Amino acid sequence: MRVKLIILLVALSVAVGGCGFNFKQSAEQPAPAPSTYADDLIKVSQPALDAKIASPLVVKGEARGTWFFEASFPIKLIDDRGALLAQGIAQAQSDWMTEEFVPFEARLEFSAPTVATGQLILSKDNPSGLPANDRQIVIPVNF
Numbered sequence: 001m002r003v004k005l006i007i008l009l010v011a012l013s014v015a016v017g018g019c020g021f022n023f024k025q026s027a028e029q030p031a032p033a034p035s036t037y038a039d040d041l042i043k044v045s046q047p048a049l050d051a052k053i054a055s056p057l058v059v060k061g062e063a064r065g066t067w068f069f070e071a072s073f074p075i076k077l078i079d080d081r082g083a084l085l086a087q088g089i090a091q092a093q094s095d096w097m098t099e100e101f102v103p104f105e106a107r108l109e110f111s112a113p114t115v116a117t118g119q120l121i122l123s124k125d126n127p128s129g130l131p132a133n134d135r136q137i138v139i140p141v142n143f
Contacts (some may be wrong), residue, residue: 042067042122042137043101052142057108059090059120062101069125069133071096073107077141079118086110090122113143 090106
């Protein structure tokens, strides 16, 4: 009975672990709609999804080195009406010349908005300007 339980737990673990999604894209595909989940490109540890935020907002996480250009990428905060509340630059905290994850940090200061919700938008730096190279991650936030 104990062996069957262990086998069942291992099988369940493998089944659950295999349910992930792969969001890799080739350059030929059009840019996706904004996503709140793209763990193969960027991981945001602060703020959490739907977190209640205030100024100054510190944004932390890790992004693939290919997300950066010259060790940075643009970041902005908008309210749900589309008004720009703040924009800035996320800076790599270590060597960004890699395809591995690189820690980043950004700080945004903004005035208290008049609405209750908004979005934090982290954009892949795209010096080419080509739409095929555009990517962004959108994180819903509460004020």
